[in-house]
Amino acid sequence: MNMHAPAGTSLIADLRPEARNAPESGIVEVVNHGRLKPGLIPLWVGEGDLPTPDFIVRAANQSLADGETFYTWQRGIPELREALARYHSALYGRPFAMDRFYVTGSGMQSVQIAVRLIAGVGDELIIPTPAWPNFAAAMGIAGANPVCVPMQFKDGRFTLDLEKLEAAISPRTRAFVINSPANPTGWTATRDELAAILAIARKHGIWIIADEIYARFVYDGSPRAASFHDVMEQEDRILFVQTFSKNWAMTGWRVGWIEVPPAFGQIVENLIQYSTSGSPVFVQRAAIAALEEGEPFVAQQIARATEGRRIVAEGLKATNRVELQAPDGAFYQFFSVDGWTDSRKLAIELVDTANVGLAPGTAFGPGGETGLRFCFARKASDLREAVARLQKALAG
Template sequence: MNQFESLSRRAIQAPESGIVAVVNHGRLKAGLIPLWAGEGDEKTPDFIARPAAEALLAGETFYTWQRGIPELRQALADYHGRLFGRQLPLDAFCVTGSGMQAIKIAIEAVVNPGDEVIQITPAWPNFAAALGMSGGISVAAPLDYVEGSWSLDPDRLAAAITPKTRAIFFNSPSNPTGWTATPEDLTAVLELARKHGLWIIADEIYTRFFYAGGRAPSFMDIMDEDDRIIFVNTFSKNWSMTGWRVGWIVAPPSIIQVLENSVQYQTSGVPQFMQKGALAALEYGDAYLETQITKASAARDLFCDALTGTNRVVTQKPDGAFYAFFRIDGISDTKAAAIDIVDRVGVGLAPGTAFDKGGETFFRACFLRRLDHIEDAAGRLADYISSL
């Protein structure tokens, strides 16, 4: 047995990201417009970076609260109060090292090896991969797709439930489709969870990027105190902080200590100076976030209109998140095509093969960028499409 073969089965089986092969191919290409990753093009604003830098220089470099400094948890409670009209206690919050780590902690809290978790697909790949590393099994419940529009069939979700099901991972607004659950969808899912005693891992990280105005419908609107819901969230997307790796969880106070223990044995907490930056994002970041939503909304219109204008793409403007998810007539091997698109017109797209059942023949493009770049990228794609 060589070194590789003697690793654990779970480690070996964890898949490489389906986007990475395309990124590695195109990363160094001059003039490339990268729309493949789930992030915007702006660095973190100074009003967030400065307090973090100052705290670092001031020596806030010691071990700190595992579940997050009280000021940050208070600011999170206030933020949730403002956004959802729900006043939650401080011990409903746990600060984490990214949204990804929040997901990992939620999985560890509710899933035993061999348990099944249902997720809506097409889906961002990391949940299923992280679940697999914890010995859980991901079960796909595909959305319906008609003429560019996605919808949830709650009966299909119900049909995926087996005696081994422990939880539903529910991402709305969705990466990659932009599909956003209606209040009726959320009620149907919550009723299913209640009926079968399932946990819901609610990934509502894109809730602010909702183009009908306001925020997206949330389980926060309909849940009771004794519902089994763990909300995973992140500072990454709202405040241009993807590289910071800071997120948070909202959960019933009765389980927060268990989640905090998980933080202890993974990272032992988020650096205190970074928490000071996160605090500034919550306290002073509303206006900045509005600029991001306005920017995303204009980019969405520009990009989607340009694609549909080719008459070779059928897509509808997504209701939420900041991705266009579209098919190009005549292309079925999206991984090979994504590489070809990099080579020929210098646009970086994520191939749909990365996004689980139902997404294979699509491409995903993140449009949270300067409008001139989005216009340029859409024009290059139109040229590519007309050359086919």
């Protein structure tokens, strides 16, 4: 045995293959390469540069001062579930009941629970790609198989071919995973597209896992993107995975929610019980403040992203080495660079040469291999500087 290998190396072979083979995040790999580099502008992960606003932090402080440090409702405190119902009612323009909403320890945990609800060993879930890699990885750990449907890239835009989506269905298919507005592509489904996807799912009796976490980040002046909420019936097979991370700058809080048919309440509670056993009350109080007092902050976030989107799209176009359109939604610019096909290598090179951290398209599955993801939820001066550095590096 290699004396320099970490203790226990030989034990790895005795782990469950689905655990052993869970992929290292292709984003984290680049982050770990550059995390400590002085002056680096980090645009690789899906978070903005603003810390959580004070009114949210204060709600957590107050809860802690009140001694809310005990176990609580596994499914979330009723006050937060009620606040979620009110938030949805306002955003989607019709009444929602609190028993559709369950608090989770992150959007990621919502995904994990959604996958566990419907898919096990050998089941298939269909994902348009490039996509957030954690969907496929969560499926893999559960023993299920992600089936990727590469989107079309033309004239700098991604589109989803619904015939290809339907053609990917097999007898083992359990769900479509639909992320709109999409990370990393910015693809944003129209209401008609969502209705068409739902019709296909209904026809085949499969589920939809709907990730609409970027719904507020659209750039056509609408208050939100089209949603499955606009086209569904109460009893449709749709599981919504959601997070407080993006709208309210709460990435570090690890709190989200899952929206399911109300009859699933006890089952979702059990899955929460046996994975993290609930979320801290003080974090949930902060989440309530976000929902109830957060609209001005959300508006500010969207305004910043709108400006960021323009700076990045214009700046990258000016290099004459990239093909792109500014995205319809979310807060990422996905683009390829002429002459580069290995985006992992390019992302690491740009850490070294431009001191800019981008996420490599290789992390997002088939159809994204040559691209880079640039998060523009950041202050304009940083974005201008990052664009200038990239212009220089790509010219060099």
